[in-house]
Amino acid sequence: MPYIPPKYEAVIPQAVHDGGTEQTTVLIVGAGPIGLALALDLGLRGHDIILVNRESQLTDGSRAICYAKRPLEILDRLGISDRMVEKGVSWNIGRVFFKDRAEPVYSFDLLPVKDQKLPGMINIQQYYNEEYNIEALDGLDNVALRWGNTLTSFEDVDTGVLAGIETSEGVYRIQADWLIACDGYKSVTRKMLGMEFEGETFHDNFLIADVKFRKAYPTERHFWFDPVFNPGQSALLHKQPDDIWRIDFQVGWDIDREEIIKPENVSPRIRAMFGEDVEFEYEWISVYTFNCRQVDQMVKGRVVLAGDAAHLVSPFGARGANTGFQDGDNLAWKLDLIINGKADRRLLESYDQERSLAAKINILNSTRSTDFITPKSIVSRQFRDAVLQLSAEYHFARGFVNSGRLSLPVPYPDSTLNTPDEATWGGGVRPGTNCMDAPVSTGGEDKWLLNSLGWKFKLLVFADVGDLSEGQLEGLRLLAAADIPVESIFISQFEAGEFSSLNDISGLVQDRYAAGSGAVYLIRPDQYVAGRWHELDLSKLGVALRRATGKQ
Amino acid sequence: MSPNLILEPNLADYDEVYQKIIDMHSGLSDEESQSANAKLILTLANHIGDVGVISEAVKIARDNTLQWRKKDTQS
Numbered sequence: 324m325p326y327i328p329p330k331y332e333a334v335i336p337q338a339v340h341d342g343g344t345e346q347t348t349v350l351i352v353g354a355g356p357i358g359l360a361l362a363l364d365l366g367l368r369g370h371d372i373i374l375v376n377r378e379s380q381l382t383d384g385s386r387a388i389c390y391a392k393r394p395l396e397i398l399d400r401l402g403i404s405d406r407m408v409e410k411g412v413s414w415n416i417g418r419v420f421f422k423d424r425a426e427p428v429y430s431f432d433l434l435p436v437k438d439q440k441l442p443g444m445i446n447i448q449q450y451y452n453e454e455y456n457i458e459a460l461d462g463l464d465n466v467a468l469r470w471g472n473t474l475t476s477f478e479d480v481d482t483g484v485l486a487g488i489e490t491s492e493g494v495y496r497i498q499a500d501w502l503i504a505c506d507g508y509k510s511v512t513r514k515m516l517g518m519e520f521e522g523e524t525f526h527d528n529f530l531i532a533d534v535k536f537r538k539a540y541p542t543e544r545h546f547w548f549d550p551v552f553n554p555g556q557s558a559l560l561h562k563q564p565d566d567i568w569r570i571d572f573q574v575g576w577d578i579d580r581e582e583i584i585k586p587e588n589v590s591p592r593i594r595a596m597f598g599e600d601v602e603f604e605y606e607w608i609s610v611y612t613f614n615c616r617q618v619d620q621m622v623k624g625r626v627v628l629a630g631d632a633a634h635l636v637s638p639f640g641a642r643g644a645n646t647g648f649q650d651g652d653n654l655a656w657k658l659d660l661i662i663n664g665k666a667d668r669r670l671l672e673s674y675d676q677e678r679s680l681a682a683k684i685n686i687l688n689s690t691r692s693t694d695f696i697t698p699k700s701i702v703s704r705q706f707r708d709a710v711l712q713l714s715a716e717y718h719f720a721r722g723f724v725n726s727g728r729l730s731l732p733v734p735y736p737d738s739t740l741n742t743p744d745e746a747t748w749g750g751g752v753r754p755g756t757n758c759m760d761a762p763v764s765t766g767g768e769d770k771w772l773l774n775s776l777g778w779k780f781k782l783l784v785f786a787d788v789g790d791l792s793e794g795q796l797e798g799l800r801l802l803a804a805a806d807i808p809v810e811s812i813f814i815s816q817f818e819a820g821e822f823s824s825l826n827d828i829s830g831l832v833q834d835r836y837a838a839g840s841g842a843v844y845l846i847r848p849d850q851y852v853a854g855r856w857h858e859l860d861l862s863k864l865g866v867a868l869r870r871a872t873g874k875q
Numbered sequence: 876m877s878p879n880l881i882l883e884p885n886l887a888d889y890d891e892v893y894q895k896i897i898d899m900h901s902g903l904s905d906e907e908s909q910s911a912n913a914k915l916i917l918t919l920a921n922h923i924g925d926v927g928v929i930s931e932a933v934k935i936a937r938d939n940t941l942q943w944r945k946k947d948t949q950s
């Protein structure tokens with residue numbers, strides 16, 4: 324049984340009939356994975372949100388299937404990761420095939436990430452992620468999710484945005500303080516803002532078939548360069564939950580897009596790959612062209628772009644949704660402070676700065692993968708094939724094989740929110756970098772460090788509470804009660820009274836943060852390091868906090 | 876101004892090294908020769924293990940080639 328996307332009831336607000344204008348704090352356009360996650364993030368922070376989506380159903384077929392560790396950590400903060408990990412498929416073994424060799428040129432084992440809560444990557448259909456997120460939103464009265472509501476116009480004025488929304492029964496208006504455009508790569512918001520979407524289209528196409536096999540195949544990722552069943556091209560096989568397999572065939576530029584996706588034209592490819600007698604059913608067939616594009620400004624007035632609306636990458640390396648979730652993670656806390664009047668709108672400049680950099684690096688990574696997978700010149704193909712031939716025999720050459728790299732979070736080493744190190748550190752987590760997880764315990768219960776970070780500013784204090792002077796403790800109390808509160812967490816085997824404490828049961832926190840006794844880390848609400856010092860200095864901390872909130 | 880890449884003479888026996896590179900190609904088709912060249916570059920790049928040094932060498936190889944292109948078209 325192929326997946327049937329759930330249908331939701333289209334919402335016709337009262338304003339359609341009485342011609343009134345609705346008010347909300349944040350209008351989010353687009354209930355794809357990014358809009359949904361942002362609605363949950365801002366909704367859990369208590370803001371009034373209207374989320375409109377053109378269709379009344381989820382997209383049929385899964386687009387994104389690979390969810391990397393950092394997005395899973397973000398979704399864990401929002402409370403939907405556990406379900407995804409439980410439903411998802413974890414794979415460790417990957418095999419790379421070349422030409423007609425039956426044996427892989429090599430195989431690799433993605434060792435599970437040690438001593439961290441979440442795996443390096445799971446495979447799960449995008450619609451499960453969306454469904455879980457929608458269910459979580461059901462519990463929030465302050466978030467209105469409106470299917471069958473399309474943004475058709477807006478005016479961006481200094482005090483807010485006046486948006487025109489179309490439904491099947493007529494139009495109405497929403498007056499919002501902020502508009503977040505998560506309306507995908509064809510974003511009408513972007514077009515209405517007159518923004519360019521510069522970049523590159525790769526002259527190649529990929530045919531995707533999501534199929535269910537009768538017989539079980541191993542849970543491995545297989546990648547073929549120039550195989551006999553797809554000569555001169557590449558192919559990829561990936562497992563999803565529910566015994567569904569994704570097969571990607573590179574098919575070249577000159578194709579008939581309608582013909583190529585007909586089941587009768589896809590089946591011969593699958594039979595050539597798995598044998599004449601293979602039995603399977605189709606879930607979804609689609610064809611897509613690679614694009615790498617990005618806007619040169621993610622914020623304009625009171626309109627903010629996130630996800631595919633702001634950047635598009637080729638799917639090798641699974642960076643689309645994975646990057647978009649990190650846009651949301653970066654945006655939510657900043658907008659929260661601004662809405663609550665605790666930070667200036669200028670703070671959003673850092674969203675643009677940090678996430679534009681991330682988009683740029685993602686595009687660079689995915690362009691490199693695409694160039695390796697689909698070489699553009701004779702010499703590029705010669706080098707690619709040379710790498711593959713060498714790698715069958717020599718381990719060192721495998722490093723050059725690029726069939727899509729794991730999507731990793733992009734650090735912001737030059738962000739204006741960072742306080743650069745003033746002393747030398749033997750490693751650890753640098754300012755502008757996301758925090759590493761580690762096992763901890765509190766009150767005898769095992770926990771994960773990252774589950775104690777996020778939402779607000781946190782200060783990790785690598786000391787016992789008894790090591791601090793009364794003046795220092797008073798300083799930490801004031802920080803916790805300040806306008807923008809900073810919660811102190813002692814990394815210590817002792818309870819810390821009025822403060823929280825985490826016991827570093829395996830010494831890995833100290834290790835991973837290269838923290839000597841007395842060291843402190845100031846951590847942003849998106850679990851990125853803002854600054855760190857070998858010892859607590861309250862005035863330096865105050866300056867760093869002002870920087871990290873765009874006030875300096 | 877090349878702090879890493881050695882541009883001073885550095886081989887004891889140039890003739891021998893040159894001959895080894897030419898001999899690598901004996902009996903190979905043009906296509907195989909291209910493949911062998913690529914493998915040689917990749918193997919040496921790994922041995923060097925320093926992106927700075929490799930970048931400098933890449934620049935020299937490219938710039939020198941472009942200079943000769945100019946000379947060819949001028950003559």
Ligand SMILES: Cc1cc2nc3c(=O)[nH]c(=O)nc-3n(C[C@H](O)[C@H](O)[C@H](O)COP(=O)(O)OP(=O)(O)OC[C@H]3O[C@@H](n4cnc5c(N)ncnc54)[C@H](O)[C@@H]3O)c2cc1C
Pocket residue numbers: 352353354355356357358375376377378386387388389390449472473474475505506507508510511531611629630631632638641642643644645646647
């Ligand atoms: C074949 C394929 C494989 C992929 N694999 C991966 C992967 O493995 N990992 C990964 O991370 N990413 C992957 N991606 C990318 C991923 O699917 C996208 O990056 C992701 O869906 C983007 O989410 P989004 O919320 O920004 O936009 P979308 O998912 O495009 O959602 C936009 C939403 O906005 C709505 N909308 C549009 N205009 C309006 C309007 N005017 N008013 C109201 N609503 C509107 C649309 O109805 C839609 O629901 C893949 C993509 C493809 C095509």
